[in-house]
């Protein structure tokens with residue numbers, strides 16, 4: 001008999017946000033596969049759960065866990081917070097398990113995106129979960145441009161250090177839409193900043209802690225700026241007589257890109273002409 005792979009939701013802040021079932025499953029399984037074993041050890045200590053822990057993150061090959069499941073071990077996969085496999089390790093393990101006909105069982109619970117959405121006061125009937133935006137400004141711009149025509153509410157995860165920059169980029173691409181920043185959900189300093197992109201991008205200081213950005217979808221009443229490709233903007237400047245160096249500088253500034261990124265794209269463009 002093969003074991004069962006349980007995907008167990010853990011709290012995103014408040015330790016009370018774990019279900020009775022999650023605690024029972026964590027007590028009953030043979031092994032817990034955790035994104036960060038030190039982090040999970042603290043959670044388990046709180047609930048007086050003593051189980052063997054193995055590490056499972058994007059750097060660990062899931063094959064070993066599949067072997068253990070095939071040997072009949074029941075395994076709970078947990079991430080540092082919330083639902084495993086949502087912007088967290090777990091999705092690849094589920095694919096591997098399904099390929100091997102291993103039963104996969106969800107143990108639902110806390111999730112930052114949905115907790116933010118339900119308190120955002122924005123449309124909850126249809127939404128797109130966009131997760132983390134790419135690190136490279138150029139790729140980020142492409143993703144934002146692609147999302148700019150989506151009619152449904154948009155949900156993003158973001159790291160604290162670059163929110164101001166991201167909000168400025170969103171304002172440029174999305175225009176002035178309603179936004180809700182859900183900060184430190186379920187924690188002592190939980191806060192919802194509900195505003196519009198124009199006022200927020202200018203005023204917001206770098207918020208501390210963890211947060212989710214929820215933004216109104218594309219709506220006929222809001223003017224969404226036509227997506228502009230930075231290379232088009234570069235070529236327009238050149239056609240107007242700008243020299244290459246100043247055109248690169250101006251485009252980099254306008255699109256929040258590094259000069260190096262624009263330069264590399266221009267070189268690619270010239271090579272492909």
Ligand code: SAM
Pocket residue numbers: 012013079081082083084085086087088110111112113156157158159182183184185186187210211212
């Ligand atoms: N698996 C998790 C879930 O189900 O929500 C998400 C993990 S992802 C690596 C971490 C991101 O989730 C953070 O950067 C932040 O955007 C969001 N997040 C997690 N906990 C949060 C909290 N307590 N308050 C606000 N955002 C949170």
